[in-house]
Amino acid sequence: MIRVVVADDHPIVRGGIVALLSAADDMTVVAEASDGLEAVRLAAEHAPDVVLMDLRMPGLDGDEATARILAATPNVRVVILTTYESDASILTAIEAGASGYLLKAAPQEEILAGVRSVARGEVALAPSIAAMLVQRVARPAVTLSPRETEVLALVAQGSSNPSIAAALFVSEATVKTHLLHVFEKLGVNDRTRAVTRAMELGLLGR
Amino acid sequence: MIRVVVADDHPIVRGGIVALLSAADDMTVVAEASDGLEAVRLAAEHAPDVVLMDLRMPGLDGDEATARILAATPNVRVVILTTYESDASILTAIEAGASGYLLKAAPQEEILAGVRSVARGEVALAPSIAAMLVQRVARPAVTLSPRETEVLALVAQGSSNPSIAAALFVSEATVKTHLLHVFEKLGVNDRTRAVTRAMELGLLGR
DNA sequence: TGACGCATCAACCGATCGGTTGATGCCAGT
DNA sequence: ACTGGCATCAACCGATCGGTTGATGCGTCA
Numbered sequence: 001m002i003r004v005v006v007a008d009d010h011p012i013v014r015g016g017i018v019a020l021l022s023a024a025d026d027m028t029v030v031a032e033a034s035d036g037l038e039a040v041r042l043a044a045e046h047a048p049d050v051v052l053m054d055l056r057m058p059g060l061d062g063d064e065a066t067a068r069i070l071a072a073t074p075n076v077r078v079v080i081l082t083t084y085e086s087d088a089s090i091l092t093a094i095e096a097g098a099s100g101y102l103l104k105a106a107p108q109e110e111i112l113a114g115v116r117s118v119a120r121g122e123v124a125l126a127p128s129i130a131a132m133l134v135q136r137v138a139r140p141a142v143t144l145s146p147r148e149t150e151v152l153a154l155v156a157q158g159s160s161n162p163s164i165a166a167a168l169f170v171s172e173a174t175v176k177t178h179l180l181h182v183f184e185k186l187g188v189n190d191r192t193r194a195v196t197r198a199m200e201l202g203l204l205g206r
Numbered sequence: 207m208i209r210v211v212v213a214d215d216h217p218i219v220r221g222g223i224v225a226l227l228s229a230a231d232d233m234t235v236v237a238e239a240s241d242g243l244e245a246v247r248l249a250a251e252h253a254p255d256v257v258l259m260d261l262r263m264p265g266l267d268g269d270e271a272t273a274r275i276l277a278a279t280p281n282v283r284v285v286i287l288t289t290y291e292s293d294a295s296i297l298t299a300i301e302a303g304a305s306g307y308l309l310k311a312a313p314q315e316e317i318l319a320g321v322r323s324v325a326r327g328e329v330a331l332a333p334s335i336a337a338m339l340v341q342r343v344a345r346p347a348v349t350l351s352p353r354e355t356e357v358l359a360l361v362a363q364g365s366s367n368p369s370i371a372a373a374l375f376v377s378e379a380t381v382k383t384h385l386l387h388v389f390e391k392l393g394v395n396d397r398t399r400a401v402t403r404a405m406e407l408g409l410l411g412r
Numbered sequence: 413t414g415a416c417g418c419a420t421c422a423a424c425c426g427a428t429c430g431g432t433t434g435a436t437g438c439c440a441g442t
Numbered sequence: 443a444c445t446g447g448c449a450t451c452a453a454c455c456g457a458t459c460g461g462t463t464g465a466t467g468c469g470t471c472a
Contacts, residue, residue, distance in 0.1 A: 010289070010310040012317060016222020083216070083289075104216040111218060145448060158399025160428065172428095173451050180430075181448090190430080190458095192398045193364025199405075351418060366458065379421050386460075387418090396428095396460080 002027045002119040005046055007039035007053035007065070008081075013104070017052065017081070020108050027115065036060030036068075043069045043076050049119045055082040055093055063089070066096040077118045081111065086202025087132055087141065094133075100124035142185050144203055151178040152204060156195045208233045208325040211252055213245035213259035213271070214287075219310070223258065223287070226314050233321065242266030242274075249275045249282050255325045261288040261299060269295065272302040283324045287317065292408025293338055293347065300339075306330035348391050350409055357384045358410060362401045 004021055006029055008014040014032055021027045030046045033039040036053075037060045043051050051069055055062035066078045079100035080093050090101060100118045102111055103126040114124035125133065144152065154164045161179070165172045183189060186197045198204035210227055212235055214220040220238055227233045236252045239245040242259075243266045249257050257275055261268035272284045285306035286299050296307060306324045308317055309332040320330035331339065350358065360370045367385070371378045389395060392403045404410035 011312070011314050012222045012226055012287075012310055013219050014222070015225055015314065016218045016220070019221055019225045020218060081218075104218050106217070108217050108221065147449065155398055156402050158394055158396050158402075160396070162428080170449085171451055173453090174449070176430075177450075178448095183430085188364055190364050190366070192361055192401055195398055196362050196364075196401060353419065368458080376419085377421055379423090380419070382460075383420075384418095389460085 002050060002115065003030045003046070003048040004028070004115065005031045005033060005039060005042050005048045005051045005053075007033035007036065007042075007051060007057070007062075009034050009054065009057045013054075020111065021052070021115070024112055027112075036062060036065030039065050040068045040072065043073050047073060048076060050115055051076055051078045052081050052115060053078060055080050055085055055089060063093040063096045063098075066093060066098050070097040077121075079115060079118050079124065084128075087136070088202030090129060090132065091136070091141070101129045102126050103128070142201060142203070144182060144185060144198070148178050148182050148185075149203065151175055152182055152194060152198055155179070155191050156204060208256060208321065209236045209252070209254040210234065210321065211237045211239060211245060211248050211254045211257045211259075213239035213242065213248075213257060213263070213268075215240050215260065215263045219260075226317065227258070227321070230318055233318075242268060242271030245271050246274045246278065249279050253279060254282060256321055257282055257284045258287050258321060259284060261286050261291055261295060269299040269302045269304075272299060272304050276303040283327075285321060285324050285330065290334075293342070294408030296335060296338065297342070297347070307335045308332050309334070348407060348409070350388060350391060350404070351384075354384050354388050354391075355409065357381055358388055358400060358404055361385070361397050362410060 004027055006014055006017050006021065008017060011034070014034070018029050018032060021029050030048055031042040033042050035057045039051060039053055053062045053065060062080055062082070069076055069078055077099040078097065079102060080098050081102045081104060083104050093101060100114050100123060102114045102124065106126055117124040150168065151164055154167060159167065161172050161175045164175045168175070179191060179194070182194050186194050188194045188197050195204065210233055212220055212223050212227065214223060217240070220240070224235050224238060227235050236254050237248040239248050241263045245257060245259055246266070259268050259271060268286055268288070275282055275284055283305040284303065285308060286304050287308045287310060289310050299307060306320050306329060308320045308330065312332055323330040356374070357370055360373060365373065367378050367381045370381045374381070385397060385400070388400050392400050394400045394403050401410065
């Protein structure tokens with residue numbers, strides 16, 4: 001019997017997940033959480049086999065909750081179940097130690113099979129996530145340095161190079177250098193496209 | 207007995223919705239659709255009291271499906287049930303004739319109450335949607351002309367004014383004039399902020 | 413008819429941007 | 443010690459951008 005804690009901030013979605021798992025002969029839902037912090041607390045309290053958790057929740061997101069759950073209860077395995085998110089957020093969850101990443105758009109049988117795999121100690125990835133990881137290994141992702149990200153975020157707010165320089169207590173030449181590095185990394189030629197491209201890649205918040 | 211067609215492309219979410227409605231004494235789910243086209247077909251076939259439908263679905267989105275359902279079966283009422291979307295997409299659904307707009311994050315009782323209101327001929331709005339509509343009436347939304355939108359989309363792709371002018375077979379002065387109008391309307395001072403602001407407002411696709 | 417929104421266009425000017433060509437220094441890893 | 447990434451900085455220059463000040467013409471609506 002696979003013991004599961006379910007965490008999702010949408011009650012109607014959580015209801016659907018609980019109903020699906022409860023109908024399976026080999027699973028039982030031992031607790032339900034509506035945010036990341038509650039998921040961490042219930043995992044510690046119930047020591048389930050699997051925490052099945054959304055990624056985007058109020059307060060504490062699923063990736064941070066994953067890290068905390070695994071730090072506190074290393075025998076628990078975490079499966080992320082979410083709508084498609086950016087490559088960057090998927091990778092953050094996997095780097096945090098999630099053993100599975102499943103999509104809500106998947107057929108119900110695929111979600112059940114994923115939970116079972118993870119309970120057996122395997123890794124379960126939705127096919128599109130697996131494909132993304134394969135591609136990522138073949139061609140490592142673009143990353144921006146913290147400073148580059150900081151400068152680009154100010155660009156996205158409409159700041160000019162001189163005003164960014166003033167805000168960050170550096171010279172315009174420094175701002176410009178950071179931006180040129182960003183353009184190189186993202187393969188773009190101007191600030192506006194850099195912003196939209198970074199958003200597409202999940203490197204800049206929306 | 208309120209007869210409902212449920213439309214959502216995520217099987218696990220649809221399962222949660224169906225479970226919730228089926229557990230209510232006064233509701234029965236007469237059919238389930240996994241996309242907008244199927245919702246239109248099932249509404250015509252079953253003539254339910256209410257179609258409870260997601261907004262963002264493959265093939266045909268909920269707003270277009272709403273318009274088609276109402277054109278073909280005017281006695282059916284449509285309730286949109288979705289995660290939060292942009293103000294613009296909410297308005298499009300309401301303009302298409304949806305009688306309700308509910309959020310998946312809502313408590314289950316609120317979703318049931320919303321469906322009952324709509325079945326009675328009333329309008330059901332999630333509180334945050336109602337608040338947005340009130341604000342919208344008090345302060346009408348920004349809109350961009352088709353040409354302004356076209357120019358701004360090219361800006362978002364990193365095109366310079368000269369290249370936009372060439373692409374659209376107009377002069378640079380025309381491009382610049384459109385952009386200046388966009389800046390005025392959006393209350394911004396530069397192209398980059400215009401793009402991000404328009405995305406925030408749902409005026410430019412992501 | 414007049415007003416408004418939209419689309420189109422021009423010229424001038426200062427500010428900003430992007431590219432280029434360097435440079436220094438710090439830190440971490442091999 | 444060396445290398446690479448990151449952060450910082452400068453000067454010059456041409457291209458682009460944004461603001462300003464106009465203008466015309468079309469279609470729609472009251």
